[in-house]
Amino acid sequence: MTEIQDDVNEQSSLDTLRDVLINKSGDVKLANRFRALFFLKSIGEEFENKPDESSLALNYIGECFKDESELLKHEVAYVLGQTKNIKAAPILREVLINQEQQCMVRHEAAEALGALGDKESLELLEKYHNDENEMIEIRQTCELAIERIKWENSESSKTEKLQTSLYSSIDPAPPMALDDKQGEKIEKLKSILNDQDKSLFERYRAMFRLRDIGTDEACLALASGFDDPSALFKHEIAYVFGQLCNPVTVPSLIKILGNNKEAGMVRHEAAEALGSIATDEVLPILKSYLNDKDDVVRESAVVALDMYEYENSNEIEYAAI
Ligand SMILES: [Fe+2]
Ligand SMILES: [Fe+2]
Incomplete structure (x- = not known):
């Protein structure tokens, strides 16, 4: 019973954090939205002990990409990359390919894929790195992310x-x-x-x-x-x-x-x-x-x-x- 109760509590606190992050009420201060993001991040990191909650936390964080604020969204992308949770990768790939997202947001999404060491993103990162019509900040970020992923999966990273x-x-x-x-x-x-x-x-x-x-x-x-x-x-x-x-x-x-x-x-x-x-x-x-x-x-x-x-x-x- 207590366990179920805990689950319910956990879910409702996650929901509360999501509501603050996405500014559901419409009057949440930006700094408080950042704080909610960091709490959600700490849950997103716990994919080994709490796989369900951590996935839910990632999805709630991902909902924020619908927002207007370039600053908040770039932080959201950064945070997803820092969770070490590979389940964040598909969310980040979607942000990188979305040309309607602002430069800093797409940059941070590409960098986050590098931080996750996501080999599955290599092809996509190569594509943007080589695209001459792409913004230079995105191309350079992709270059770094490719090198970081290769390094992480290399022998030298171990030695x-x-x-x-x-x-x-x-x-x-x-x-x-x-x-x-x-x-x-x-x-x-x-x-x-x-x-x-x-x-x-x-x-x-x-x-x-x-x-x-x-x-x-x-x-x-x-x-x-x-x-x-x-x-x-x-x-x-x-x-x-x-x-x-x-x-x-x-x-x-x-x-x-x-x-x-x-x-x-x-x-x-x-x-x-x-x-x-x-x-x-x-x-x-x-x-x-x-x-x-x-x-x-x-x-x-x-x-x-x-x-x-x-x-x-x-x-x-x-x-x-
Ligand atoms: Fe920044
Ligand atoms: Fe950055």
Whole structure:
């Protein structure tokens, strides 16, 4: 009886989370929808212990792709890729092929297929990678996803020694292996990072190696990547800065966020990174983007400030206990 009761409770809490995520009532704040997404993600990950609930959670997450918000949907795609649940792959493939979805959403869907290591998606990813009419951000993401899937299924992925990362994310490329001598000097990593003749995958491996080194010097080497022509590449640098939370990156993030000619994808990621760093100088800057013309930048500022307030109000509550 209790077990049945538990099942009923679990189902109703999943339904509640879905309702918040899809904004059923019409007045849910974006930041709360993000929170519901992360709860659903944690259930989507439990495919070994709770196969039924996890599948249901994935389907509920997938319902969100009908939404308008490019920001929320790109996060939805990202999250699906991080669940390690291969059942998310068909949902993501559908998003990638849907030309009506915005660029950041399709990009994140392709990247998520790479994160899942989904061999069945290789053909589709090759198709978009080779399609000259396709947006460059999509083509480059597919290139990385193909390389990541191949790497994950290769011998070297089993033998390479990688630093245990401080970060739990499954990244578009693994960090450069520890036994690779090129990774010993920051200068060398920086030159690989910015070498246009090397493959994007190799350059990303240098990027994640620099992240895992994580010193001020490594951060400044990463910031040199903001001069790259690729929006995709630059948005990944900003993403990594959001993980590192090192104040030394703040000036470069403020600069790129303030550049109106920069792609929304890059400016959004810079705003989010600044939101994670959240030093005193950063908050007024984020506030000044609350009316930005670019939806993804404006919404990133809204969510970042909301999360900041939420975390700090919780801290006060904890302190009071
Ligand atoms: Fe991305
Ligand atoms: Fe993003």
